[in-house]
Amino acid sequence: MYAILDIETTGGQFNEEGITEIAIYKFDxxxxxxxxxxLVNPEKPIQPFVVKLTGISNAMLRSAPKFHEVAKRIIEITDGxxxxxxxxxxxxxxxxxEFKNLGYNFEKQTLCTVELSQKLLPEQPSHSLxxxxxxxxxPMSDRHRATGDAMATVQLFKLLLEKDTEKEIVKSLIKTENRQGLAPRLLDLLESIPAVTGLYYIYKQNGDLIYIGMSRNIKKRVNQHFTGTSRKSKKIQKQAFTVTYEETGSELIAMLKECHEIxxxxxxxxxxxxxxxxxxxLYPVKDTNGYIALKLEKTDGRKKEIxxxxxxxxxKSAQYKITESYTLCQKxxxxxxxxKKSCFPYTLGNCNGACLQKEPVEAYNNRVQNFINANSFYKQSMVLVDRGRNVNERSAVLIENGVFLGYAFFSLNHQVTHLDILKSIMVPIASNKDSKKIISDYIRKNKALKILRF
Structure with a gap:
């Protein structure tokens, strides 16, 4: 059984908010x-911006029950x-x-539909309710009121349950209370961090930067640091005083910036x-017959590698996989x-006979070029278009003649199709072998990535 709920509060300082409205739907x-x-009388004033957001005023709550008057009903409906x-x-x-203020220890397993939707609906540009x-x-009515938001969450959760046919994702995201010893200051820091893709920076009280990380869900990742038991996690828990973040939307940009920033x-x-x-x-080298060979050689900074x-x-493992996947010739x-004149795979039917000049040079070289285009940016000029930081924005990573130049965010197509405009809004990052490997791996793993070549 599930108790799907939404709470509206007074706003204010961390752990000093009062509940103004609660809606709970028991769902099987x-x-x-x-x-x-x-409605709930919080016995404290509501912040003005909350009144504007929810429409709940102090006057509306004067005759509402106080929390201790509804606490028993909440316990009953959420039982089990x-x-x-x-x-x-x-x-x-x-x-x-609220229950702690009444001297009652309220403990439940929890499940977050933000995290669940990010797993089951990764294509959605936004996971705000x-x-x-x-x-x-x-359908949604009474936005920013407990009953409207809770009922919308019921319908969303029902859809997510249907999509998770094996219920493996739901089970993996159910959380049992394990943060009772988490210091209030860490909870406060965690509260200010959103569940978005980007970088996070953790600082000591004296301003020293102690850790930089990236994640597709930085809130979840920082929470892992704050609740982890590793030596590094314990040092972070002891020293963390401030956490800042930078949203990127694009996982690729987050990885590139993390490498650069560290x-x-x-x-x-x-x-x-x-x-x-x-x-x-791996370098492309034409042999005497015109076939493009993919040869492993000592890295030479004067030449452009794939x-x-x-x-x-x-x-060697990569070279074998590439040769096999693209039906190339080991010889x-x-x-x-x-x-022997022919390579061993030819005798097994796994080579088209380029080693014996039986396969046309053009056909063979086309497959080599297909590999290069799909798995690297060797001598290529292109823009990798990916997610932005919101639904109206996209990101762009610019590569010119095989060199990574930087990234940009854009909202209009002509900003990315005109290189002079793209370069003017671009944030430059120095290209190096680490950034090239990050980009090459990302291209290989993300086959649906939009690539504009020029």
């Missing part, structure tokens, strides 16, 4: 079986249920605080990014040491 996975909806809410961490914290239900065609700032608790060495690289590798095993790629 198919239909609502019970409900409780009530998992609490479900959109941003469940907030609603659960406020509810627990209003925008998400609107894009899914879920090398630039060298935070105390980040494992120092040593200057990675790439002793071997892919670089940190070790021999990684390099041409200098991988077959035998003295």
């Amino acid at each position: 996975g198919h239909e609502v079986t019970d409900r409780f909806i009530s 249920c998992i609490l479900v809410a959109h941003n469940a961490q907030f609603d659960y914290r406020v509810l627990r605080t 209003g925008k998400l239900v609107r894009s899914l065609g879920i 090398k630039k700032n060298r935070p105390l608790l980040n494992r120092t990014l040593k200057k990675n060495t790439y002793p071997l690289s 892919i670089s590798f940190t070790g021999t095993a990684e390099a 041409i790629n200098d991988m077959d040491p035998s003295s």
Whole structure:
């Protein structure tokens, strides 16, 4: 059973908010079986911006029941249920605080529909309740009132349950209270961080930067630091005083900026990014018959490589996979040491005979070029178009003649199709082998990535 709820509060300082309205729908996975909806007298004034947002005024609450008068009903309707809410961490914290003030320890398992929708509906540009239900065609009334938001969450949760056919994702996201010892200052820091893709920066009280990270959900990642038991997590929990963040929308931009920022700032608790060495690289070399060979050679800074590798095993494994995946020739790629004219895969039907000049050069080289285009940006000029920070924005990563130049955010198509405009709004980042590897790996893993070539 689930207890799907929404709470409106007075606003104000962390853990000092009072509940002004609560709506709880008991849901068995198919239909609502019970409900409780009530205004609540918080016995403190409502912040003006909250009055404007919700329409709930101080005058409306004078005759409403106080929390201790509705507490028993809340316990009854949530008994044996998992609490479900959109941003469940907030609603659960406020509810627990109210019960704590009454001397009662209110503990429940929780499930957040923000996290659940991010897992099951990753294509959605926004996971805020209003925008998400609107894009899914879920009717919504009384926005920013507990009953309207809770009922919209019921309909959203029902849809998410149907999409998670094996219920594996739902089970994995159910949380049991495990933060009782978490310091209030850490909870306060966590409250200010959104569940978005981007970077986060953790500082000591004296202003020293101690850690930089990136995540597709920075709130969840910082929470892992604050609740983790590793040596690094415990140091972060002890020293963290301020957390700032930068939303990127694009995971690729977040990874590129993380690499750049760590090398630039060298935070105390980040494992120092040593200057990675790439002793071997894959180069395209035309043989005497005109076939393009993909050869592993010592990295030469004067030449443009397709892919670089940190070790021999990684390099050879990748070369074999590439050769097999694109039906290329081991003999041409200098991988077959035998003295025979044909390569061994040819005898098994896994080579089209380029080693014997039986396959047309053009057909063979087209497959090599397909590999290069799909897996790297060797000597290419292109823009990688990805998610932006909101529904009206996209991101762009610019590569010119195989060199990564930087990134930009744009909202109009002509900003990305005209290179002079794109360069004028671009944030430059120095290109290096680490950034090239990050981009190459991202291109390989994200086959649906929009690429504009020029």
